[in-house]
Amino acid sequence: MTRTGDLLALGAAAGVIAGAAWLAAAADAGQRYEAGLVLGLVAGLSVALLRRFTRLPLGRRRPYTFALPRPAPDWRTPPPDPHGDPEALRPHAELRARLLSDAAALGGALRHSCALEPGLREELTAFATTASIQACNCVLHPAGDGPLGPDPAYDTAYALGELIAAVEFSRIGLRALEALVTGQPPVADPPCYFNPLHERGQARAVLAGTALAGAAEEVAVCHGCAQEPAPLLVPSAAGPVPYHESDAVDPRWRLLGYGAVVADSGAAMIAAAQDGFRAPPRSRGARADGAGKLGAKVSR
Incomplete structure (x- = not known):
């Protein structure tokens, strides 16, 4: 994504989080728990999407590491000679x-x-x-x-x-x-x-x-x-x-x-x-x- 796209995505995420916060603040006393849970989910999902689809520095990204299985085959050693068996x-x-x-x-x-x-x-x-x-x-x-x-x-x-x-x-x-x-x-x-x-x-x-x-x-x-x-x-x-x-x-x-x-x-x-x-x-x-x-x- 381009730099402009990153900024637009950040603004959209901020707007969504602010809207969720306003709804949570306006909720009745009996609905505060549910509203807070929704706010947390919205904020977490927004940050996750920004990290996945933008280049914004939102926390340290851990690179994926892949490795072949162990024990690794020793390809330099020829297979055993079966002598017909x-x-x-x-x-x-x-x-x-x-x-x-x-x-x-x-x-x-x-x-x-x-x-x-x-x-x-x-x-x-x-x-x-x-x-x-x-x-x-x-x-x-x-x-x-x-x-x-x-x-x-x-x-x-x-x-x-x-x-x-x-x-x-x-x-x-x-x-x-x-x-x-x-x-x-x-x-x-x-x-x-x-x-x-x-x-x-x-x-x-x-x-x-x-x-x-x-x-x-x-x-x-x-x-x-x-x-x-x-x-x-x-x-x-x-x-x-x-x-x-x-x-x-x-x-x-x-x-x-x-x-x-x-x-x-x-x-x-x-x-x-x-x-x-x-x-x-x-x-x-x-x-x-x-x-x-x-x-x-x-x-x-």
Whole structure:
């Protein structure tokens, strides 16, 4: 509100309080208590409205403080390697999903007060809400409760793929909330395409396609996999296979590489969770199933 508006609002509030005081003074002796109560309510409400909608120095304003839940996740430490056993990863995934669920209300609280521009605020709030719902959904079913597969290994691979998605969605949601709390826009932080449980994909690699000669696709990889790819293996009837070649892993996460195919701070994963899978942009001739040679060439 402008300075003139502040003064007009102050004058209007003073007039309302003066009118209430005059009515209280003119009240009969038996109505003095009720009149005084009304005067107090009118005065308190007027001061509260002036503090909320003007910049007048009416008492010290206490700034709102927001904090992420404790214990704060240590994102620098990679999640445990489950070695094909989803139950080895489940406690870690459930803890991350629970932390995000506890903090998700922060997004709504900061929607109108964060320093970021309104469009980004709304986007990050939606990220936090969707990521929290998806992370909780991904940790609901233990191995054996997923879709009926052609062999016992199918459900185990499915459960492992879902728990990895829960870890990634928890990271996306908590990073969105961290941006809202700090007022600093998030930067792209994709996982490693070969193994989403490795360190983050700070390097870029080109996958050689197998369908057509010369077809290639650039993805995010960790520094270790940039030198020697070490894919995440999931169970199958024929033995362990890379997750991106397994039909048991949800195609939304598999074809996106849990967000490594498009380094967009989680927007592709959120869109896949909300609207179903949308195929990411690919190089001409690249295979639709995302399975390329495990050899990688680091892009310069």
